[in-house]
Amino acid sequence: MFRFFKRKSEVEKLQAKYNQLMKAYHELSKINRREAEKRYVEAEDILKQLNSMQNTGN
Template identity: 50%
Template sequence: MFGLFKKKSEVEKLQEKYKKIMEDAYKLQSINRTDSDTKYKEADDILKEIGVLQGKS
């Protein structure tokens, strides 16, 4: 209950965004490989950004 109004950190927001993009990429994998690869690249960029933010902490 104490964490009810706690704001999410920038890393937590990026992790959620990364997870959503990876799910989208997985779904697109069997439909459109090019779009799937684009999503995987976007997710990789977010993962690198998370690494930079965690390294700064």
């Protein structure tokens, strides 16, 4: 009920950004392949950060 007051953790923020970039990648892949690939690379970097954070236990 009071989740509304809880702040997002760093992992939750990165997951949201990753999802946003993957959605943009999917939409751009039909229109502009070069821009889509840029979004994909950014999303992969965030995924690596998420994996390293989860492996360290944060």
